[in-house]
Amino acid sequence: MTPHAPPPIGQAAVAAVDLVKVYGSGDTAVRALDGVSVGFGRAEFTAIMGSSGSGKSTLMHCLAGLDTATSGRVLLGGTELTGQSDRTLTRARRDRIGFVFQAFNLLPQLTAAQNITLPLDLAGREPDRDLLAHLVDVLGLGQRLGHRPSELSGGQQQRVALARALVSRPEVVFADEPTGNLDSRSGAEVLAILRDSVRDLGQTVVMVTHDPIAAAYADRVVLLADGRVAGEIDAPNQGSVTDALRELAVPA
Template identity: 80%
Template sequence: MRTQSPAAAPATYPAGPDDGMTAVAAVDLVKVYGSGDTAVRALDGVTVGFARAQFTAIMGPSGSGKSTLMHCLAGLDTATSGRALLGGTDLTTQSDKVLTRVRRERIGFVFQSFNLLPQLTAEQNITLPLDLAGKRAETGLFAHLTDVLGIKDRLSHRPSELSGGQQQRVALARALVSRPEVVFADEPTGNLDSRSGAEVLSFLSSSVRDLGQTIVMVTHDPAAAAYADRVVLLADGKVAGDLDRPSHAEIADALQRLGARR
């Protein structure tokens, strides 16, 4: 196992066209909120790439920029400068209309709060992104996802009739049913008990192996991050380390050393 110290310099991502191996990348990404004396530099020249068919966790102390990085890479927030690349598409140069289409057709999302529409059934929530894009779900993929996630018998139920774990499984199926280039997961186990959280993380990990899915997850939990193939550490808006298949203890130790440096 290769483990890079949080103090070591991370590998950079070449600022070129799609290399076929990188699903999404930041190149010298800067995000500043506010102006003048009250300006906050949430991202300070971040350059990092996320490989296709890999599960990567982004971690760091509170205020490190991890959620801001994910939002910029997903086209949910606008960078101040630099580039956010989805395959060969620079999201920082796209119009709001194009970004809306990219998020709908090329990106999947899983949030802590589930974000299901209460008036729709589980099945309707799962297929909603495809319906909006005027597409139909792949029968085999839909059946696989609902079977593996254990929600086949809950598809006619509305979110209020589902447990928190079941709602998050519906959200997972919705994120993957369109075969997106990347799935961004923002604290996906934050509202779940430990058992449901472990089931969600196991599914995210298996989706990489079984479906070739790319997962980028923001989390504060070392136990959750230990499910990932790779952990990228941020501190003060900069990449501060890169861990390859680390254990829970190694992640916790790296975070502790980051906190001690602040």
């Protein structure tokens, strides 16, 4: 593990500065984040890892504007999200952030094509047809665009979710255990697509995972323990991630 050294805020696609998140109050208060400062570089694939209760999901939710920090700052590019109104946060999530979840979160009544373009439709924006065609081709969805989620496999549903996250060219894609409901082959395909989106599209991806195999697809791993940054791994592989987790006494 290398010592934690947050990159300069101005160079980060998204960053936390002295971030604190406390749930509850008094004797029952839980300090989920305890002064986290970390930046996530542009056009990089970063995995966040840690044991259950380490704060990894809370950190991602605060960075993505899905949860509000108790104190500290969250910056999306040069924009401070901390303290913004619900309307402003909703607009930022819609226009500047992409999401990929373990449970896919597709609307069952819409076709794959309609699910892919839904965020843009809600924003009143036309999709970039060249990018849309490229994503459909790369994700192998050409024969599935008219199908509803119930007619797709889990891997195909997650590919639709990936296309939805990428088609608007967001500044950051947040992926929360994106392979958790997939078999190993489909999971590997999804991770390769995320990695390729960084290389080919200049996308920034921040992924929460518990899986060293998944983390090995990233450029960098940020390790959390007890709500604090506990270390980082550059150019991770399965072995280096497993060793680092063992150092932290985190079951791999």
